[in-house]
Amino acid sequence: MSSIHNVLVVGAGGNVGRSTVRALLDEGFKVTGLTRESSTASLPAEADHVRSDFSLGSLTDVFKGQDAVISTISSVTPGTALASQNLLVDAAIAAQVKVFCPSEFGIDTADSSASSYIPFLVDKIDTVSYLKKHQNKISWIAVITGCMFDWGLRIPGFGGWDISKRSATIFDGGDIPFEATNLDQVGKALAKCLKNPGRTANRHVYVNSFTVTQNEVLKALERAKGEKFNVTNSTVDELWQDGANQVKEGQVLGVLKMIAGAVYGKGNLANFSKSRGLWNEKLGLPQEDLDVSIQMFLSN
Ligand SMILES: NC(=O)c1ccc[n+]([C@@H]2O[C@H](COP(=O)([O-])OP(=O)(O)OC[C@H]3O[C@@H](n4cnc5c(N)ncnc54)[C@H](OP(=O)(O)O)[C@@H]3O)[C@@H](O)[C@H]2O)c1
Incomplete structure (x- = not known):
């Protein structure tokens, strides 16, 4: 061409x-x-x-x-x-x-x-x-x-991150690699x-910008902020299913949980x-x- x-x-x-x-x-x-x-x-x-x-x-x-x-x-x-x-x-x-x-x-x-x-x-x-x-x-x-990395960090709660509250939800142990850009x-x-x-x-x-895991992102956020985050644990299936149920009920923003579930390994496409x-x-x-x-x- x-x-x-x-x-x-x-x-x-x-x-x-x-x-x-x-x-x-x-x-x-x-x-x-x-x-x-x-x-x-x-x-x-x-x-x-x-x-x-x-x-x-x-x-x-x-x-x-x-x-x-x-x-x-x-x-x-x-x-x-x-x-x-x-x-x-x-x-x-x-x-x-x-x-x-x-x-x-x-x-x-x-x-x-x-x-x-x-x-x-x-x-x-x-x-x-x-x-x-x-x-x-x-x-x-x-x-x-x-995953659009900086876009995702901007949305409180997306992918388990809430930076202003120093809180994180880690899914399936947090060691699943995904591409972030x-x-x-x-x-x-x-x-x-x-x-x-x-x-x-x-x-x-x-x-990509890098291949990363949630635990690596958590450590990097804690290094940058100089503080420990308050961590809770959940599963990728729960995250994705919760989003899918919301979408079924007409809550369109449930799709954000489905996206995060896909990023963290649901379907293994990220x-x-x-x-x-x-x-x-x-x-x-x-x-x-x-x-x-x-x-x-x-x-x-
Ligand atoms: N992988 C990820 O994590 C991730 C994250 C974010 C986005 N994305 C993908 O990136 C792509 C772009 O997303 P984005 O966040 O950049 O989009 P966006 O900012 O939400 O929207 C881009 C533009 O689309 C135009 N638009 C909206 N509805 C339209 C319609 N009905 N007809 C024509 N134009 C319309 C608007 O332009 P005007 O009103 O100015 O004309 C808007 O500025 C999408 O495919 C999205 O799925 C992926």
């Missing part, structure tokens, strides 16, 4: 979107951020900002002239946002975009059982199947990152993938560094340090 210059990011004002726009600018791409017409997001001055009503015609118009489209669309509104990604693919094909990166950035959706552990993954899996069907017209890259590293991974489109096209690309092999080195994406990441998280 010829090289990529112009890149458009859908959902550019979101968690992954912001770090992706920054990383693409740092790698020298010409960057355009797309938001909905109703969006209040503001983007860095060096990026162009376009808006769309997300109709096929409007999306096709804004995608014209782009070499790559990255979707960082939200999974918070399942049934609408993620399910609309196939329309983004149609528009990208109509606009002759070369490569489409779907909104992934989590557990390993190359394994189709992933949606039994986190329901909204059915839409992510469907979009990659759709892309595979059309890969004679457009290439795709699905970036798999495991900081938000900025996700953006950098996407930028590096687009620097190497010949190698990354039509693949799931596996990256520990892929050995089974799938990491792309960090091939992409020139250095791994990161746990203690430094926690220091940076705490100082922000």
